[in-house]
Structures are given as structure tokens and as C-alpha cells.
Amino acid sequence: MQKAPKLSLNNAMIIWFLNEYKYGSINRFDLFLKFREFFLSKKIGNQQISIHGNTDLELAFKRFTHNYLVEEPFMNAYAPHATGYGYFVKNNSKLTPIELIIPLFPYAYLTHLSAMRHYSITDRIPKQIQIELPSRTQWKSKIIEVVDQINVSIDEKEIILKYLPRYPKNNDVYFKKKILVSSTKSPKPYINLDNGVRVIEIGNLFVEMVNNPKECGGIEHVMDIFKEYGLPFKKKIYKAALESSLISQARIGLIFEQILGQSDPEIVKMKNRNRDLRGSSRVFIAGEDFSNIVNVEWCLSLNHSCVEPYGIEFNSMG
Numbered sequence: 001m002q003k004a005p006k007l008s009l010n011n012a013m014i015i016w017f018l019n020e021y022k023y024g025s026i027n028r029f030d031l032f033l034k035f036r037e038f039f040l041s042k043k044i045g046n047q048q049i050s051i052h053g054n055t056d057l058e059l060a061f062k063r064f065t066h067n068y069l070v071e072e073p074f075m076n077a078y079a080p081h082a083t084g085y086g087y088f089v090k091n092n093s094k095l096t097p098i099e100l101i102i103p104l105f106p107y108a109y110l111t112h113l114s115a116m117r118h119y120s121i122t123d124r125i126p127k128q129i130q131i132e133l134p135s136r137t138q139w140k141s142k143i144i145e146v147v148d149q150i151n152v153s154i155d156e157k158e159i160i161l162k163y164l165p166r167y168p169k170n171n172d173v174y175f176k177k178k179i180l181v182s183s184t185k186s187p188k189p190y191i192n193l194d195n196g197v198r199v200i201e202i203g204n205l206f207v208e209m210v211n212n213p214k215e216c217g218g219i220e221h222v223m224d225i226f227k228e229y230g231l232p233f234k235k236k237i238y239k240a241a242l243e244s245s246l247i248s249q250a251r252i253g254l255i256f257e258q259i260l261g262q263s264d265p266e267i268v269k270m271k272n273r274n275r276d277l278r279g280s281s282r283v284f285i286a287g288e289d290f291s292n293i294v295n296v297e298w299c300l301s302l303n304h305s306c307v308e309p310y311g312i313e314f315n316s317m318g
Helices: 007-018 026-039 057-072 097-104 114-116 136-150 156-163 202-211 219-229 236-240 246-257 265-274
Strands: 025-029 047-050 075-078 088-089 129-134 179-183 190-192 198-200 293-295
Touching: 007 047, 007 057, 007 088, 007 114, 025 026, 025 057, 025 097, 026 088, 026 097, 026 156, 026 198, 057 075, 057 190, 097 129, 097 179, 114 129, 114 179, 114 219, 136 156, 198 202, 198 236, 202 236, 202 246, 202 293, 236 246, 246 265
Parallel strands: 129 179
Antiparallel strands: 025 088, 075 088, 190 198
């Protein structure tokens, strides 16, 4: 029986990317890890891969990304760099910009108005794609943890780390869409979708909406969404709030108790945690001036007209 001819490493990579890789785009880090896997194993599935005996891994990858992929009709390479292009995309992809952007940035997830749009709780269309991810230091540490799980020598690890994906920047343009980047030391829980998109968990999204209303269509829009969708998601919102800051709990608790008329045990717990707290930062809308219209039960300054009816004028707080 005649043996099947060996595949070239470049062709093996193209077959994998077009037929086995689930998403429409890939960053250089993920591409290099797969290239390295094929380079060392010399096979894809049950088929052998042909590699010249003295071929250097980095040189082979550079040739693959700088020369071979540039002429490959099924892929596009973007963002040239000293260690190769930054990311790669399947040609003729009918995927949305969000479906192409999120796989490029590990641990990034949709947030604010972009996430609200995903959950179909707003009719507003964000001008930018809003993503959040761990701070640059945390993000790099998490990726290094992935590398540490690979059984490699110190020298091999140094090679892999050359290909770390890029940390996104505000107003960078990908696939004709600008991205708005939020960096946080406290990343929120997110869900992974089958198309590679990650999106903040909906309970945490509601907490973000009340903490950052400006990024979510404004406080009046946020309050409308709470009134329309808050009750169906209240258990998830309570859970997220109880795991968040005390001021977040006060804002969520006031909305559900005073505005939506709820009296659940979770609200009692949030109220007890906020009892007798004082301070100029205890405002309903963060970053806005303190108001002497307060809700005494929640020890909260109601510094916007949409919530003033739920407080009284009180000059001794703070």
C-alpha cells in the first residue's frame, strides 16, 4: 500500500485554519502555538508533515507569515511587526466586526452598550465596539500562565513570549470599526459564545449600567431598561451586586426597592451592609456633584432628577 504524500507545514497550517479552526480571525500568538505544535509533531491528524531537517522554528514561522500568507488567496495578514503580522483573517468571511475582533484579544469581552445590544435590551447602536479586559499587567500574567502550562525549556519559553498578542488601544480600528477599551483590575465574569465572542454576564452588565451610565446610553436610558428588563433578570442582578462594591449594592438596592417595588431578602442584605455609611462619594451617579437630596435608608445622594422623587432634602449627610 502506497503511503500518502507528506504535507508541507505551510499547507498543513492553511488546512487547519480554514477547516478546523472555528473562528474567522486569529492573533499571532495563537497562530504561533499551533505552528509550533505541527512543527514539533510533524503531523496533522493522521497525515505526516514534511519539514526539512535543519529548519529553524522561528525562521519557518517568519517565512510562513511574511512570505507564504501574503500570497495566500484564502487569508489576509494585518498589522506587520518585527515578529510577523499581528493577526490573520479568513478571506470572504461574512462574520461581523465583533465576531472578528474578540478572538484577537484574550480575556476581552463586550461590555456597556455593546453588551446591551448583544442581549437585545437596547435599541441604541454604539458608535464603537466597547470591550473590557484585565489591566495590561494582569493580562500579560494570565497569558504567561498559559505558556507556563506548556512543557518547554526556558529558552523555548522566551521564544514563545516573543509572539504575545497585542494589547488593544482606544480608538484602534479593526475591520472598519473603532474599539473603546476599558482596562480593569477587577475583570467581570463573562460568557463564551460558540462564535468566539465573549460578553459580560448579564447580571454584572446591569451593575455596570448603573455604575457607568454614560457608557450605556445615559442614566435615563439605563433607568428605562431597569424598568423594562430588571425584574426578569433580578436574581442574576442581585447575585452580581452582592459580589460587587457597597456603593453598587446601594444603587441596585434603591432601584429595586424604591422604584421597582421589590422586597426580596437580597435587598435586605444589601441595605444592612450599607446602613449608616456616609461620605461624599456615596452618590447615585458616580463622578457627578453631591446633592442634598438623599435617600436616608440607602445613605445615598440622589444626584439626578430621575431619582430625586425617592429622596428628601437633607443637609446633614456626609
